[in-house]
Amino acid sequence: MAKLSKLYAHEILDSRADPTVEVVAILDSGEYGVASVPSGTSTGSYEAVELRDNDPARYLGRGVLTAVGHVNSEIASALVGKEIQSVNDIDAQLVKLDGTPEKKRLGANAILGVSMAITKALASLAKIPLYKYIANIAGNDQILFIPSPIFNMINGGSHGAGNLDFQEFHVIPNKFHSFAASLETGVVIYQTIKKLLARRGAIHSVGYEGGFAPNLFTNLDALEILQESITETGHKPGIDVELGLDVAANAFYKDGRYSIKDRSSPMDSAEFIDYLRDLNGQYHLRLLEDALAEDDWKAWVSLSAELATVTTIVGDDLLATNLTKVKKAITDRACSGAIIKPNQIGSVSETIEFTKLVRSANWKIVASHRSGETNDTFIADFAVGIGADYAKFGAPARGERVAKYNRLLSIETELAQK
Ligand code: PGA
Ligand code: ZN
Numbered sequence: 001m002a003k004l005s006k007l008y009a010h011e012i013l014d015s016r017a018d019p020t021v022e023v024v025a026i027l028d029s030g031e032y033g034v035a036s037v038p039s040g041t042s043t044g045s046y047e048a049v050e051l052r053d054n055d056p057a058r059y060l061g062r063g064v065l066t067a068v069g070h071v072n073s074e075i076a077s078a079l080v081g082k083e084i085q086s087v088n089d090i091d092a093q094l095v096k097l098d099g100t101p102e103k104k105r106l107g108a109n110a111i112l113g114v115s116m117a118i119t120k121a122l123a124s125l126a127k128i129p130l131y132k133y134i135a136n137i138a139g140n141d142q143i144l145f146i147p148s149p150i151f152n153m154i155n156g157g158s159h160g161a162g163n164l165d166f167q168e169f170h171v172i173p174n175k176f177h178s179f180a181a182s183l184e185t186g187v188v189i190y191q192t193i194k195k196l197l198a199r200r201g202a203i204h205s206v207g208y209e210g211g212f213a214p215n216l217f218t219n220l221d222a223l224e225i226l227q228e229s230i231t232e233t234g235h236k237p238g239i240d241v242e243l244g245l246d247v248a249a250n251a252f253y254k255d256g257r258y259s260i261k262d263r264s265s266p267m268d269s270a271e272f273i274d275y276l277r278d279l280n281g282q283y284h285l286r287l288l289e290d291a292l293a294e295d296d297w298k299a300w301v302s303l304s305a306e307l308a309t310v311t312t313i314v315g316d317d318l319l320a321t322n323l324t325k326v327k328k329a330i331t332d333r334a335c336s337g338a339i340i341k342p343n344q345i346g347s348v349s350e351t352i353e354f355t356k357l358v359r360s361a362n363w364k365i366v367a368s369h370r371s372g373e374t375n376d377t378f379i380a381d382f383a384v385g386i387g388a389d390y391a392k393f394g395a396p397a398r399g400e401r402v403a404k405y406n407r408l409l410s411i412e413t414e415l416a417q418k
Helices: 065-079 087-098 108-125 130-138 179-199 219-232 269-283 297-307 323-332 348-360 378-386 399-416
Strands: 002-013 019-027 032-036 148-155 168-172 242-246 285-289 312-315 337-340 364-368 390-392
Touching: 002 065, 002 108, 019 065, 019 108, 032 108, 065 087, 065 108, 087 108, 087 348, 108 130, 108 348, 108 378, 130 348, 130 378, 148 179, 148 219, 168 179, 168 219, 168 285, 179 219, 179 399, 219 242, 269 285, 269 297, 285 337, 285 364, 297 312, 297 323, 312 323, 312 364, 323 348, 337 348, 348 364, 348 378, 364 378, 378 390, 378 399, 390 399
Parallel strands: 148 390, 242 285, 285 312, 312 337, 337 364, 364 390
Antiparallel strands: 002 019, 019 032, 148 168, 168 242
16 A cells, blocks of 8 residues: 655646646555546536636736645545545545545536546556556456547538538548558548548648538538548448537527528427438438437437337537536437547546446446647547547647557557467
């Protein structure tokens, strides 16, 4: 058993030029862990609270010195010098210290940073890789596979150029013999999309997650480009390389109606479900994430009843990695897959608890980054450790995205060693 000898935090930048929290946890044995906290742009309203300073004199109000201060003072005072029993125990202490259900006093960004840094330090102390340590906590005695990558090739919604309603247009090469082969397929398709967009004069820039943010007119245009690029690279869309969507429907849901550019008038929930059924019929989506707004609960139940046998209905903003929400969703059969984002709940062990619930319902598990990321690769180890079906880390481009895919490559190579 080790004691925590030092714990401190400071402010660093994420990939969107926003400040975030980095935490260092040092054990008396000398092992240490450093972790930084991701941050969302299209955040669901049921997420744990990310504390921002709201001081307009610094970083346009986006500073995180309050959360940093909580690590350096209150949290450090509570934990430093004490023996660490387990990650579970540390997280329970942090939750108690905060005292609010949504971690709004100390900040989910402060708490998660500490939780991740201590998890890393304990993995070092145990002299095992982080993914194995997480597998142990999660009760997975065997690491069987590397999750299939979900590449976010075209960025729309609040991540893109403002012209596409849907937030993420995914390419999912999930029938390949190795992660390395899936990654290569994703990269070749990514480069092909670039070529096709250039040919159409539609190339614009890249969005928050490294996917293209092109000058296209409709959501269907984006899906067509993806299909074309899959075919052009010698693959069969819907067979060996599939498509997926993160609709992030909260963004265009207002007064009970869904407004998208592809339709001249707003649709009510039943009409939008009809639209989604047709869309799925046309593109055979592997995953359909946040296809409806987070509070349109009954419509989620109808959508799942209709489509969950042919595609995976994934809840992100709907579930917000929240234990109460997922229990209700399982009872109501509101979806058939869940996005897992540690910063939506704010600690490592609660995220694992959420994962266990999702697994018990036989749903698909998608371990996910956030649009605001650092080069921390914790989520890659986490995805492997919990046995996620999919890893959604953005496009295979941009340092903070590639760092995570590269980590999966390293783990795959490591696991192949005898
Ligand atoms: P976010 O986007 O990190 O901005 O929430 C990712 C997602 O919606 O899956
Ligand atoms: Zn999402």
